[in-house]
Amino acid sequence: MSVTGEPSFRQSVDLMFNRAASMMDLPPGLEEKIRVCNATYTVRFGVRLRGEIRTFTGYRSVHSEHFEPAKGGIRYAPNVNQDEVEALAALMTYKCALVEAPFGGSKGGLCIDPRQYEEHELEQITRRFAYELIKRDMINPAQNVPAPDMGTGEKEMAIIADQYARMNTTDINGKACVTGKPPHAGGIRGRVEATGRGVQYALQEFFRHPEDVAAAGLGGSLDGKRIIVQGLGNVGYHAAKFLSEEDGAKIVGIIERDGALLDPEGLDVEAVKNHIARTGGVDMFPGPRYIKDGVKALEEECDILIPAALEGVINLQNAANIKAPLIIEAANGPVTAGADEILRKKGTVIIPDLYANAGGVTVSYFEWVKNLSHIRFGRMQRRQEESRHQLIVNELERLSADTGIGWQLTPNFKEKYLRGADELELVRSGLDDTMRSAYQSMREVWHSRNDVTDLRTAGFMVSIGRVAASYRAKGL
Ligand code: NAD
Numbered sequence: 030m031s032v033t034g035e036p037s038f039r040q041s042v043d044l045m046f047n048r049a050a051s052m053m054d055l056p057p058g059l060e061e062k063i064r065v066c067n068a069t070y071t072v073r074f075g076v077r078l079r080g081e082i083r084t085f086t087g088y089r090s091v092h093s094e095h096f097e098p099a100k101g102g103i104r105y106a107p108n109v110n111q112d113e114v115e116a117l118a119a120l121m122t123y124k125c126a127l128v129e130a131p132f133g134g135s136k137g138g139l140c141i142d143p144r145q146y147e148e149h150e151l152e153q154i155t156r157r158f159a160y161e162l163i164k165r166d167m168i169n170p171a172q173n174v175p176a177p178d179m180g181t182g183e184k185e186m187a188i189i190a191d192q193y194a195r196m197n198t199t200d201i202n203g204k205a206c207v208t209g210k211p212p213h214a215g216g217i218r219g220r221v222e223a224t225g226r227g228v229q230y231a232l233q234e235f236f237r238h239p240e241d242v243a244a245a246g247l248g249g250s251l252d253g254k255r256i257i258v259q260g261l262g263n264v265g266y267h268a269a270k271f272l273s274e275e276d277g278a279k280i281v282g283i284i285e286r287d288g289a290l291l292d293p294e295g296l297d298v299e300a301v302k303n304h305i306a307r308t309g310g311v312d313m314f315p316g317p318r319y320i321k322d323g324v325k326a327l328e329e330e331c332d333i334l335i336p337a338a339l340e341g342v343i344n345l346q347n348a349a350n351i352k353a354p355l356i357i358e359a360a361n362g363p364v365t366a367g368a369d370e371i372l373r374k375k376g377t378v379i380i381p382d383l384y385a386n387a388g389g390v391t392v393s394y395f396e397w398v399k400n401l402s403h404i405r406f407g408r409m410q411r412r413q414e415e416s417r418h419q420l421i422v423n424e425l426e427r428l429s430a431d432t433g434i435g436w437q438l439t440p441n442f443k444e445k446y447l448r449g450a451d452e453l454e455l456v457r458s459g460l461d462d463t464m465r466s467a468y469q470s471m472r473e474v475w476h477s478r479n480d481v482t483d484l485r486t487a488g489f490m491v492s493i494g495r496v497a498a499s500y501r502a503k504g505l
Contacts (some may be wrong), residue, residue, distance in 0.1 A: 049489030092118035099135035102178030109138035170205035205400035208393035208428020219456035227388015257282035260338025289326035292317035336363035379484035411449035
């Protein structure tokens with residue numbers, strides 16, 4: 030317990046786990062087996078930079094191996110520590126189980142502020158970190174497969190894949206050692222935006238259930254809903270972009286490291302993103318109200334709050350002041366266990382992290398399968414699908430002409446119908462399907478049991494049940 034009376038991130042995840050497990054009928058001892066983290070490896074290594082040797086500390090934690098490989102991102106941030114990496118690895122276990130991605134849970138981190146280094150320096154550091162993990166099989170297509178997280182992206186993943194290839198020259202499945210690679214380096218289309226896209230699909234699915242929307246005291250659709258998003262990085266940017274451009278939602282607040290922008294008329298997400306890229310922050314963005322104490326903006330009026338930056342931002346200090354009736358946890362662990370209790374009592378509906386940000390690992394799963402099958406999704410079927418559709422269109426047009434009915438297929442319909450699905454469309458379809466069915470499995474528990482009053486507990490129960498079944502099948 031810290032001085033703020035708040036448990037650590039890992040303890041917070043464990044408390045949420047315990048709450049769900051206590052409502053289940055698990056065999057003695059299995060609960061603990063599932064909860065504990067199997068192993069955490071700490072590595073310290075030196076890299077010669079700017080004329081001196083700098084020592085870095087990194088972690089790779091494996092929470093569960095009921096399925097292998099274990100899966101989970103690598104984070105670059107100055108305050109990465111063992112507790113955080115273990116909490117994130119545990120969340121990966123529950124996340125993968127919930128979206129039925131056949132992986133154990135893992136996570137990695139490096140204590141570094143990537144903004145302090147040049148691109149070529151980051152490459153050197155990433156290569157060395159990857160080397161340390163690869164030589165211990167902590168990066169391996171069959172055992173442990175990283176992905177991007179905070180502070181890392183396609184570039185780092187491509188370097189890791191290349192480092193693995195250098196060290197394992199005859200491994201034909203080597204590309205599957207890491208996901209989130211750029212498409213030209215063995216990645217899959219749609220992975221960069223997958224987590225944000227998943228947040229969008231999660232909200233779309235939530236709004237398909239009027240009963241659930243009403244539980245949050247809201248009504249109608251996503252159209253016109255006022256959203257505040259914290260963190261305009263990979264996840265937050267894509268979620269905000271898709272929700273505003275495609276679903277008619279209004280981004281009325283954007284919170285970044287250096288403050289927050291607020292505009293009841295809605296912010297231009299793209300323009301704010303470009304401003305951050307140019308200046309490093311949101312300050313001086315022309316137009317909307319700017320407040321220096323960005324965290325305060327979490328307490329502003331809105332319909333949906335999307336914390337998409339880091340953990341612990343909604344805590345015992347501010348939970349009671351949060352006005353949003355619906356929170357979707359795009360980040361991992363943004364709501365502490367104590368805050369969760371306060372919000373639950375207030376009637377705030379929380380779409381929990383283990384579900385809300387699972388879009389990333391879902392598309393990572395597709396990428397891993399693509400790498401192992403050595404073929405792009407849709408490559409075999411696309412033209413065959415198109416020619417079968419062409420047959421139907423030809424037949425309809427022939428019938429129309431022969432019978433003199435004079436039907437005309439609209440050119441727009443024809444174009445859309447005739448086009449066979451490419452990789453991106455298949456990825457989106459698979460992601461949408463996954464987000465819908467995972468939500469339905471959570472809500473079934475939420476609505477069918479009187480003692481389950483929130484989606485988080487329901488989500489944990491689904492996941493724990495699946496992990497338990499898999500351990501039992503192994504004879505544990
Ligand atoms: P990112 O590094 O791309 O973006 C993080 C953003 O948050 C940056 O814009 C940064 O400036 C901002 N930020 C940092 N500290 C902040 C603060 N104190 N207040 C406000 N803004 C702050 O990271 P990301 O990949 O978008 O990850 C964000 C969250 O989503 C993390 O919790 C991560 O674990 C989770 N997540 C990411 C993925 C993924 O695929 N990248 C998948 C699942 C979950």
